[in-house]
Amino acid sequence: MFCPACGVENNQKEVRFCRSCGTELGAVSRAMNRSLPMRIATSLDTYLENRFQRNLSNGVVNLIAFLALLIVGTIYLASGWSGWATFMLILSFLSLLFGVWDIWIYRRNLPPTAKKQILSSQPNTTELDSSHKDLPQPLSVAEPTTKKLDLAKK
Numbered sequence: 001m002f003c004p005a006c007g008v009e010n011n012q013k014e015v016r017f018c019r020s021c022g023t024e025l026g027a028v029s030r031a032m033n034r035s036l037p038m039r040i041a042t043s044l045d046t047y048l049e050n051r052f053q054r055n056l057s058n059g060v061v062n063l064i065a066f067l068a069l070l071i072v073g074t075i076y077l078a079s080g081w082s083g084w085a086t087f088m089l090i091l092s093f094l095s096l097l098f099g100v101w102d103i104w105i106y107r108r109n110l111p112p113t114a115k116k117q118i119l120s121s122q123p124n125t126t127e128l129d130s131s132h133k134d135l136p137q138p139l140s141v142a143e144p145t146t147k148k149l150d151l152a153k154k
Contacts, residue, residue, distance in 0.1 A: 003018040003020065003021060003023055003025065004023070005018065005021050005023040006018060006020050006021040006023070008020035008021070010025060052105070052106060052109045053106075055102045055103070055105045055106035055109075056102070056103060056106040058098075058099075058102045059098075059099045059100070059101075059102030059103035059106060060099070060103075061099075062095045062096070062098045062099030062102060063095075063096065063099040063100075063103075065092075065095040065099075066092050066093075066095040066096040066099060067092075068092075069088050069089070069091045069092035069095055070088075070089070070092040072088050073085050073086075073087075073088030073089040073091075073092055074089075076088055077089075
């Protein structure tokens with residue numbers, strides 16, 4: 001939350017006063033919680049969060065339906081009912097498509113902290129190899145300025 005008086009950001013959740021100028025922030029917090037755009041944004045965030053969580057369960061259900069429809073379609077095909085077999089096989093492949101799609105959407109919308117990072121087994125270093133060790137050390141930015149100040153003192 002930003003202070004309306006001085007503009008400083010106050011990061012704590014239950015802050016009552018601005019850490020910079022001391023303005024009471026309770027009124028700002030109450031106004032933000034009661035405003036229509038904030039309520040709409042909060043409810044939309046909640047809906048999207050629940051929707052993305054449901055994508056995983058929908059994907060698993062669709063993959064199970066794919067297997068069941070594939071088995072039934074194969075049985076119908078073996079029994080000679082080609083019309084029903086074709087219908088069941090088309091439904092099974094649609095179910096596979098929707099299952100993979102739902103799981104892909106779920107994985108794509110995972111927060112970055114939930115995604116596993118694959119660590120490389122190769123060492124990762126920014127050091128130069130041994131052939132560059134005889135190079136002179138670069139001067140720092142402060143050295144020429146310090147020399148000028150030393151000359152000015154004399």
